[in-house]
Amino acid sequence: MTIIETPETTQPLLHEHTQRFDWMTLTPDVFKALLRLDTAAKRGLPESLVNLIKLRASQINHCAFCLDMHSKDALAAGETVERIVQLSAWKESKHFYTAKEIAAIELTEAVTVLTDGFVPDELVARVAREFDETDLAQVVSVIVAINAFNRFGVASRMIPGHYTPGATH
Numbered sequence: 001m002t003i004i005e006t007p008e009t010t011q012p013l014l015h016e017h018t019q020r021f022d023w024m025t026l027t028p029d030v031f032k033a034l035l036r037l038d039t040a041a042k043r044g045l046p047e048s049l050v051n052l053i054k055l056r057a058s059q060i061n062h063c064a065f066c067l068d069m070h071s072k073d074a075l076a077a078g079e080t081v082e083r084i085v086q087l088s089a090w091k092e093s094k095h096f097y098t099a100k101e102i103a104a105i106e107l108t109e110a111v112t113v114l115t116d117g118f119v120p121d122e123l124v125a126r127v128a129r130e131f132d133e134t135d136l137a138q139v140v141s142v143i144v145a146i147n148a149f150n151r152f153g154v155a156s157r158m159i160p161g162h163y164t165p166g167a168t169h
Contacts, residue, residue: 016159023156034148041141044134047077052087052101053139054146056108059088061150065158076165103130104139111143 024031042050051074058066071084086093090105097105107127110119128136152158 016161017157019159020155020157023152034145034152037141037148038145041138041145043138045138045142048074048079049101049104049139050142051077051079052083052097053104053108053142055084055087056090056105057112057143057146058150060109060112061147061154063150063153063158064160065153065163066146066150068160069163072163072165100130103127107139108143111140112147 051070054070055067055074058070074084075081083096086096087105090097090102094102103126106123107119110116110123124136127139131139
């Protein structure tokens with residue numbers, strides 16, 4: 001049992017949930033294909049931008065495992081705690097990000113939450129002012145890849161907290 005100490009008291013943490021199934025082991029070809037997609041998707045994009053995209057999509061999708069993984073990877077790559085913490089409230093803290101990063105974050109939200117409707121033309125036009133066509137396509141590819149990983153993570157209830165930065169998914 002893990003104990004957490006706060007200034008007020010010492011309390012035991014709740015127990016971890018059980019993972020439903022190990023999709024990476026059960027479907028190794030799918031896992032390897034997604035790793036190849038992820039590698040190809042992020043090619044040519046700054047690591048810091050890729051990390052922000054992965055974190056924002058994972059926040060929206062409530063993928064605790066991916067949040068654990070990508071926040072640790074971002075920190076290991078030199079990202080600041082402040083930018084990671086502020087990401088869920090980026091509309092109120094845009095001053096922590098570049099115009100290019102904000103464009104990618106906005107696009108991440110639109111592509112991730114398709115139940116709100118189509119990705120607006122005006123958003124794509126705004127994002128296209130920050131990225132050339134190839135980079136725009138790469139950004140969309142990163143968004144698609146992380147959403148696939150998020151869905152596997154949430155469906156299988158992958159357990160956060162054990163990921164080591166730099167390790168393979």
